[in-house]
Amino acid sequence: xxxxxxxxxxxxxxxxxxxxxIKECKSVCLIAEGGHLDxxxxxLKFAHKGxxxxxxxxxxxxxxxxxxxxxxxxxxxxxxxxxxxxxYILASGRFFTKGLCSDMDKVWEPVFGVDVRFGExxxxxxxxxxxxxxxxxxxxxxxxxEGHALKDGRPVSNLxxxxxxxxxxxx
Amino acid sequence: MQEINIxxxxxxxxxxxxxxxxxxxxxxxxxxxxxxxxxGPDGERYRLKDPKFFDNALKYCLNCKRCEVICxxxxxxxxxxxxxxxxxxxxxxxxxxxxxxxTDLVGSLASPFAPIVNPILGLGITKSVLDSTxxxxxxxxxxxxxxxxxxxxxxxxxAREQEKFARKVHYFHGCYVxxxxxxxxxxxxxxxxxxxxxxxxxDKEKCCGVALIANGFGKQASKQAAVNLASIRKAxxxxxTTSSTCTFTMRDEYDHVLGLxxxxxxxxxxxxxxxxxxxxxxxxxxxxxxxxxxxRAAYHTACHMQKMGWQQxxxxxxxxxxxxxxxxLDQHCCGISGTFGFKKENYGYSKQISSELVDDIxxxxxxxxxxxxxxxxxxxxGFTGLEVLNPVSVLAQAIDYEKTLKLNNEN
Numbered sequence: 001x002x003x004x005x006x007x008x009x010x011x012x013x014x015x016x017x018x019x020x021x022i023k024e025c026k027s028v029c030l031i032a033e034g035g036h037l038d039x040x041x042x043x044l045k046f047a048h049k050g051x052x053x054x055x056x057x058x059x060x061x062x063x064x065x066x067x068x069x070x071x072x073x074x075x076x077x078x079x080x081x082x083x084x085x086x087x088y089i090l091a092s093g094r095f096f097t098k099g100l101c102s103d104m105d106k107v108w109e110p111v112f113g114v115d116v117r118f119g120e121x122x123x124x125x126x127x128x129x130x131x132x133x134x135x136x137x138x139x140x141x142x143x144x145x146e147g148h149a150l151k152d153g154r155p156v157s158n159l160x161x162x163x164x165x166x167x168x169x170x171x
Numbered sequence: 172m173q174e175i176n177i178x179x180x181x182x183x184x185x186x187x188x189x190x191x192x193x194x195x196x197x198x199x200x201x202x203x204x205x206x207x208x209x210x211g212p213d214g215e216r217y218r219l220k221d222p223k224f225f226d227n228a229l230k231y232c233l234n235c236k237r238c239e240v241i242c243x244x245x246x247x248x249x250x251x252x253x254x255x256x257x258x259x260x261x262x263x264x265x266x267x268x269x270x271x272x273x274t275d276l277v278g279s280l281a282s283p284f285a286p287i288v289n290p291i292l293g294l295g296i297t298k299s300v301l302d303s304t305x306x307x308x309x310x311x312x313x314x315x316x317x318x319x320x321x322x323x324x325x326x327x328x329x330a331r332e333q334e335k336f337a338r339k340v341h342y343f344h345g346c347y348v349x350x351x352x353x354x355x356x357x358x359x360x361x362x363x364x365x366x367x368x369x370x371x372x373x374d375k376e377k378c379c380g381v382a383l384i385a386n387g388f389g390k391q392a393s394k395q396a397a398v399n400l401a402s403i404r405k406a407x408x409x410x411x412t413t414s415s416t417c418t419f420t421m422r423d424e425y426d427h428v429l430g431l432x433x434x435x436x437x438x439x440x441x442x443x444x445x446x447x448x449x450x451x452x453x454x455x456x457x458x459x460x461x462x463x464x465x466x467r468a469a470y471h472t473a474c475h476m477q478k479m480g481w482q483q484x485x486x487x488x489x490x491x492x493x494x495x496x497x498x499x500l501d502q503h504c505c506g507i508s509g510t511f512g513f514k515k516e517n518y519g520y521s522k523q524i525s526s527e528l529v530d531d532i533x534x535x536x537x538x539x540x541x542x543x544x545x546x547x548x549x550x551x552x553g554f555t556g557l558e559v560l561n562p563v564s565v566l567a568q569a570i571d572y573e574k575t576l577k578l579n580n581e582n
Contacts, residue, residue: 001452001483034243035190048501056240057480077480079438081449097243 003029003052006073006085008059008111010097011163015042017091018051029083031075033058033098054078058098059111068151069158070112090114090141090149090161099165100139107139112159114149115142117167140167179427180247180254185212191238191248196504197231200523204231207238211248218255225259231520232256233508234385235474250427257389257428263516267305271510272386274378275395278316278350285318308518314351314549321353325372329360336369340446341410343399345417346378347545358567359413359443365572366447366456367579373402373410379417382510384428396425403436410436411443413563415543416509418442419475442543444562448484451491458491458566459574465494466565469537471528471551472502473544485543485562492569498535503528507550522554529554541565 005021007014009032018028019042029052032043047053057077065071072082092099092111101110107118118139119125125136141149141161148155185208192198192206204210210229217224229252238248262268270277281288291297292313302309321344333339340363348356360370377399380392399421403410412418421440425431450456470489472482489497506524511517532540532555540551540559548559 001487033245035194035241037188037190037243040190040193040241044501050499052483054480054483056242056478075480078483081445081452081484 001029001078001081001083003027003083003085005029005087005089006083007031007089008092009033009043010092010099011165012036012038012093013163014091015039015046015051017089017162018046019049022046022049022051028052029054029085031057031059062112068154068156070156073111086158088159090159090165091163092165094140094164095136100141107136109141109149109165112149112151112156114151114156114159114161115153116140117142138167138169141165142167180212180215180251181245182212182215182251184244185246185248186244187213188243190241190243191246194237194241196235196237196506196524197233197520200520201231203228207232207248207252211238211251212246215251215255218259222259225255227260229256230260230263231517233474233504233506233511233524235504235508236478237474237504240478247427253384253424253428257384257387260387262387264306264514267307267514268386268510269388270305271307271513272382272388272391274346274350274382278346281316282318282320282350285316289315302515306515307513308515310518310522311513312553314347314545317351317353319353321349321356322372324353324357325360325370329357329370332364333360333369333371336364336367338367339369339371339408341373341403341406341408342370343373343376343379343403343410343412343417343421343440345412345414345545348413352545355413355561355564358561358564359411361572362443362447362563362567362570363411365570365575365579366450366458367576371406373399374405375399375402379420380429381416381420381424384420384424385509385511389429393429393431396421396429396431400425400431400433400436403440409439409441409446411441411446413443413543413561414545415442415473415476415479415481416546419479422479442479442481442484444485444488444543445481447566448488451488457575457578459571459578460491460493460569461571462493464492464569466492466539466569467496467537468539468541468560468565469498469500469532469535471500471505471532471540471542471547473542473547474502474504476543477502482543485541488566489541489562492566494569495565497541498537500528500531500535503531505547505550507546509546512546512550521550525550525554532557 004026005028007030018030021028031054057075060076061074063071072084094100143161144155147160149159149161197204198206232252236249298309301307377395380395383392425433476482506521512521551559
């Protein structure tokens with residue numbers, strides 16, 4: 001199934017991002033595991049405006065091209081049907097929306113396995129003071145100046161990371 | 172991610188966010204229904220402690236699964252409710268519920284007498300009697316029975332033709348095609364043949380069991396499911412269907428609700444439109460469309476279609492037809508939920524739930540509605556008076572049979 005843009009959703013900005021591309025007359029696919037707690041109506045609006053909303057679905061597998069670009073991806077619901085687009089947007093949010101995963105000593109991005117910045121010493125990931133800034137809040141995906149996510153230190157030219165999944169100051 | 176579970180239904184992942192309650196079509200019209208969160212994961216915590224906490228209001232769940240689609244945490248809310256209904260629920264009117272759920276039995280009895288049965292079922296007096304005695308709403312009209320079953324037609328008029336094809340698919344026709352609407356089955360055979368595929372029926376086919384599950388007859392549903400699974404295993408290769416609910420039931424409910432092992436065959440049970448779309452994309456099949464075909468239609472995404480996430484296949488196939496002007500409707504539940512909407516006490520809720528969809532259909536200005544679910548078809552036909560077709564029937568009408576056949580023979 002071919003689109004102009006495929007968005008891997010989860011972040012609160014995912015549907016708004018999709019609507020922006022729809023305004024440019026592009027065919028957009030948004031993969032979102034469920035409704036968004038902050039703004040469930042955004043996703044319904046996205047579908048109403050002609051976006052392809054794969055609600056309750058998630059990415060099962062990604063295939064990479066030899067030049068390091070994302071070639072296609074497959075979802076749990078659509079099984080063997082490849083989804084392809086010249087542009088992929090990673091807007092899957094952070095830990096709660098499963099954009100980022102972690103265990104006791106590392107943090108990773110589960111869909112594409114792109115580079116993630118996180119503190120080396122797990123004992124310093126959290127501050128014991130509940131109201132103090134929490135260091136893990138600044139963990140996230142590393143991108144170049146144009147927003148391309150890095151994989152093994154090199155930007156993936158058709159994958160843009162946006163929203164709270166990006167590493168940076170506390171969000 | 173959603174397939175990595177902690178408990179069978181991801182019960183403990185529920186955060187009480189209530190998105191499921193917001194999207195539940197029944198909760199919005201029926202104050203007696205506690206809503207999916209309370210009926211599902213919340214209630215489950217009590218029921219695990221003591222089954223006496225089972226609330227009979229769970230019978231109002233439509234099993235539309237919209238709660239599961241919207242859940243951000245992957246909780247199988249609908250499955251929790253369905254399993255508990257089977258375990259603890261009691262039919263409110265056993266005779267009527269048994270009658271509505273036994274689609275194979277009633278279909279086999281009614282079909283030979285269709286010319287007499289249909290007019291009698293359509294009479295006002297019959298409806299009033301059924302309403303006041305068994306509890307079937309008099310506002311409903313039963314789908315007409317066909318005097319000749321699909322299977323009979325297939326064996327007599329189509330089976331021999333199918334032997335000419337080297338490539339084959341199996342067809343699970345379902346009760347509606349067999350007893351009520353053989354035309355859809357005939358359209359399916361025509362479409363497959365044009366694509367260069369012969370059709371075979373399963374060794375033994377029973378009703379998928381969705382009506383039995385919904386009415387609390389779990390044992391009978393499991394028996395029928397076992398027959399179907401054995402036939403599908405024996406068939407090998409893809410088994411195609413033309414009903415979204417039969418497909419969903421065999422793929423997901425057999426495992427999640429009846430607890431039957433189906434992982435080995437699940438991926439082979441496919442809706443015809445998904446199979447066709449994937450073959451077209453892969454370049455294994457080609458379609459040629461008639462130039463004189465014109466249709467202005469609205470596509471309704473059935474709830475189980477949305478749950479499977481497969482509406483795109485049907486929509487994209489329909490959009491390939493040059494003479495098609497298609498409006499894709501917002502996803503609303505139509506409110507019939509199979510046998511649910513036929514019951515006297517549910518008719519009002521069913522009608523109220525349908526109102527958003529019915530309004531949208533009227534606004535679209537479409538002359539025909541297309542959907543993959545036969546019970547949505549009854550509801551929409553009943554409340555809009557418009558003709559409702561399955562995508563497979565539309566495609567069978569829209570293709571140039573000879574040209575398509577030629578294209579696929581060249582492959």
